[in-house]
Amino acid sequence: MSNNNAEQIESVISKSLKIGVILSAVITLVGFAMFLITGNSGYPDKFFPTDPLQIFAGVAALKPYAIILTGLMILILTPVLRVGISIILFLKEKDYKFTVITAVVFVILIISFLLGKVEQ
Amino acid sequence: MALQIFLIAIAAGFIGSLLGLGGGIIITPVLTLLFGLDIKYAIGASVVSVIATSSGAAVAYIKDKITNVRVGMFLEIGTTLGAITGAFLSAIINPKYLFFIFGLFLLFSAIMMIKKSKQELPQNVKPHPVAEKLGLNGEYYDKVLKREVAYNVTGVYGGLGMMYGAGVLSGLLGIGSGIFKVMAMDFHMKLPIKVSSATSNFMIGVTAAASAGVYFLRGSIDPKIAAPVALGVLIGATVGTRIMQRLKSKTLRLIFVPVLIFTSVEMIIKGVFNG
Numbered sequence: 001m002s003n004n005n006a007e008q009i010e011s012v013i014s015k016s017l018k019i020g021v022i023l024s025a026v027i028t029l030v031g032f033a034m035f036l037i038t039g040n041s042g043y044p045d046k047f048f049p050t051d052p053l054q055i056f057a058g059v060a061a062l063k064p065y066a067i068i069l070t071g072l073m074i075l076i077l078t079p080v081l082r083v084g085i086s087i088i089l090f091l092k093e094k095d096y097k098f099t100v101i102t103a104v105v106f107v108i109l110i111i112s113f114l115l116g117k118v119e120q
Numbered sequence: 121m122a123l124q125i126f127l128i129a130i131a132a133g134f135i136g137s138l139l140g141l142g143g144g145i146i147i148t149p150v151l152t153l154l155f156g157l158d159i160k161y162a163i164g165a166s167v168v169s170v171i172a173t174s175s176g177a178a179v180a181y182i183k184d185k186i187t188n189v190r191v192g193m194f195l196e197i198g199t200t201l202g203a204i205t206g207a208f209l210s211a212i213i214n215p216k217y218l219f220f221i222f223g224l225f226l227l228f229s230a231i232m233m234i235k236k237s238k239q240e241l242p243q244n245v246k247p248h249p250v251a252e253k254l255g256l257n258g259e260y261y262d263k264v265l266k267r268e269v270a271y272n273v274t275g276v277y278g279g280l281g282m283m284y285g286a287g288v289l290s291g292l293l294g295i296g297s298g299i300f301k302v303m304a305m306d307f308h309m310k311l312p313i314k315v316s317s318a319t320s321n322f323m324i325g326v327t328a329a330a331s332a333g334v335y336f337l338r339g340s341i342d343p344k345i346a347a348p349v350a351l352g353v354l355i356g357a358t359v360g361t362r363i364m365q366r367l368k369s370k371t372l373r374l375i376f377v378p379v380l381i382f383t384s385v386e387m388i389i390k391g392v393f394n395g
Contacts (some may be wrong), residue, residue: 010189014182025354032347032386036122039132041344050339072168075350078175086193095189098252102193105326109198113205113333116162 008087016085020078024071031067041065078111121155122348125233129150129352137177137360138367139376140320141298142170145226145352146379149386157220157345163210164340165349167332170290170298172350174325176357181318183379184365185206188258188315190275191305192322195283199301202287203224203330203372210292216272218292220391225289226384232307233376240369245310247272260315263365275308282308283323290327298324313369323373 035041041048044062049055049066053075058066083106090098128150129143136143144166151162180189212219247257251273258271282304289297298320305316335341364372 010182015178017175021179025351028347028350039261048343065343068321068347072341072346072350076329079171079329083326090377105200106198109330112204112330
């Protein structure tokens with residue numbers, strides 16, 4: 001693989017991380033500002049949702065905690081997405097060794113999310 | 121309390137991005153020792169802190185080519201597998217022991233750092249055959265030395281094994297165990313310390329994400345704690361990446377030592393007397 005291609009891959013990875021970080025920061029900030037200003041989390045007592053579907057329903061109802069958790073979910077998913085994007089980038093550059101390496105990491109990540117869901 | 125958490129998160133993101141540690145090392149003890157929060161929520165917040173430091177710092181470090189992306193991605197096989205193992209062990213193991221293990225682990229890291237504090241760059245490293253095959257050897261522009269630094273990578277298999285261990289710790293303690301990753305790359309794989317730190321930063325996000333899913337669904341990530349942590353850490357990490365490149369490698373090593381010793385003692389005390 002030439003240096004040029006390697007640089008291109010790194011540039012795309014860096015940019016995708018940047019988009020994820022900014023998006024999650026903005027959404028988290030909006031939710032947190034709403035929570036601080038209104039003093040209302042949108043949920044009774046200390047409760048906060050952990051199920052993504054419940055969180056999205058909360059976002060639709062503009063509940064501050066649901067908005068914060070959406071921002072945090074994007075933050076958590078950013079590195080996962082970065083691995084996913086890398087698979088495609090390496091495949092495009094015909095760097096098959098690293099296509100396999102990143103694909104293995106991606107599968108392990110997906111398994112870890114699924115295991116978390118099952119355990120719950 | 122939100123403002124205090126936010127300020128501490130800025131410091132955590134700053135130090136974490138300098139040293140490749142992810143800031144969980146600061147967030148977990150501060151939230152439990154200073155704010156008296158349940159370790160469950162402290163770990164959830166620190167997982168968020170690790171991911172924020174990692175992604176926030178990686179944006180700059182990859183652009184400036186300090187991160188060795190190929191080394192990072194290769195070693196992630198070990199860290200992610202370890203992280204799954206650790207997250208499930210954490211439901212079985214008593215937090216008291218968690219503190220104790222955490223503390224001992226930090227003290228060990230400090231001793232390792234002092235031992236190597238005189239070295240600016242690794243010398244005469246013979247590249248591992250696998251490193252050549254996978255194209256892991258690299259180079260970066262050092263802003264202090266004002267030249268390109270080319271380096272070889274060795275100890276590939278041992279490094280991968282140590283990354284599995286680092287992953288287990290991160291799942292157990294809710295930290296990216298960046299120190300252990302930096303140690304493995306610095307000590308065993310002989311990468312320059314800046315590359316080790318930046319590459320560790322790059323990897324810890326993925327390791328933490330592997331266990332974050334579990335913590336998220338388990339309800340460990342409390343929005344009113346995790347939000348100021350995430351925002352503060354992102355700010356601190358952005359500043360940290362600019363400073364790190366202008367520090368000497370020796371200086372970087374010395375910054376490690378007091379951070380490690382202080383936190384280590386605190387955690388061992390907590391592990392022995394409370395828990």
